[in-house]
Amino acid sequence: MRNLSARIITTTAASLMVFTVPASQAQSSAYPNKPIRIIVAYAAGQGTDVATRLLGEQISKELGQPVVVENKAGAGGILGTELAAQAAGDGYTLTMGTNATHALNEFLYAKMPYDPVKDFEPIAMVGTFPMVLAVGTATPYRTVGDVLEAVKRKPGSADIAMPSTSARLVVEFLKERSGVPLFGIPYKGSGSAMTDVLGGQLSLTIDTPLALRPHLASGKLRALGVTSGTVSSLVPGVKPVAEQGHPGFEFVAWNALYAPKGTPAEITRMLNATVNKVLAKPELRQRLLDLGFDPAGGSAAYLGVFARKERERWAPIIKSAGIRAD
Structure with missing residues (x-):
């Protein structure tokens, strides 16, 4: 009788182990059920x-x-x-x-x-997605180097619209890498920044490919560089900043x-x-x-x-x- 009781206790304990230990696994295996x-x-x-x-x-x-x-x-x-x-x-x-x-x-x-x-x-x-440096087509700038050289000669000659924290980080990173005293002006969003760049109040903006796409397509803005390490399919044909004299420059x-x-x-x-x-x-x-x-x-x-x-x-x-x- 004692042997039978022992077998029952052992079997019961084993059954409890089977059903209680893997409960979380059973729940996960049924995922998702809602x-x-x-x-x-x-x-x-x-x-x-x-x-x-x-x-x-x-x-x-x-x-x-x-x-x-x-x-x-x-x-x-x-x-x-x-x-x-x-x-x-x-x-x-x-x-x-x-x-x-x-x-x-x-x-x-x-x-x-x-x-x-x-x-x-x-x-x-x-x-x-990378950020894109773009200028109004009325400006003489064709490359990132053109902008940096202009600012070296005359600080404040190419101020930058910064519609986001990401844009500000790009400006700070470029300042650090180039040693050029770039000056950025913060905006609350792309709309107001774009208005001032298109209107000629500022030379340059840094924004997303999506925000810039219609203005690049219409010819109102010209892209100078992308912040990805390599060419981006989001902005075809535009050279990375890294390939314009700043190896290792990358922000995505x-x-x-x-x-x-x-x-x-x-x-x-x-x-x-x-x-x-x-x-x-x-x-x-x-x-x-x-x-x-x-x-x-x-x-x-x-x-x-x-x-x-x-x-x-x-x-x-x-x-x-x-x-x-x-």
Whole structure:
């Protein structure tokens, strides 16, 4: 009888182990079984929002569950990203991070309510885009070197419209590399900056390929250089700044998918595989290119290393220039 009782206890314990130990794995293997939310920390209609919605449509088709995009704009992307950081790490809340939310903001703001490394699991890089240096066609400048030489001869002769923090970082980086006293004037957005450059009040602007595209196509602006390390398909035929006497000069803005910390590895692996699969689709790639994004992809580990290097690279430039966003 004692042997029988022992066998029953042993069998029962084994059964409990089978059903209790792998519970989290069972939950993960059933993923997803309800809608997935992607928080976008920017306003609806902006490039990051539209790209996220395109990606979400494709992820939904692959995983068989609705993907809902939720906009939580404010404080340079901090509000929405904080909300994502506080969400459960179960794979049902994700966020579309950017170079601002996951690399730059911690150096631009005095207080940060989230940690871009400790509070998130990287999933995959989604897209990148360079900034473009462009001038009004009435100016004599044909290359980045022309602008630098003009400013050397006469400081203030080619002031630069800066409609974003990214544009300001490009100016500071170019000042550091060239030793030329460039002067940038901050704007709240592309619209007002473009008005002044097109009107001849300023010679130069630094903006995204999407914002500049119609003005370059109409011949009202002329692109002098792109900040990617190599030629970008988003601005065909325009030489990188790196190839105009400044080797190693590179700045790209980026979007990447993240999950809250603690999201099971099997879920992040599934999401990474899904993102890479949909980014390989020609129709989605073309739509992202039309939006001004170079489709990316790659492993979660690559994204983690890339973002870390971005923080290491831009932190000293932001600090030395005294750039603050608050």
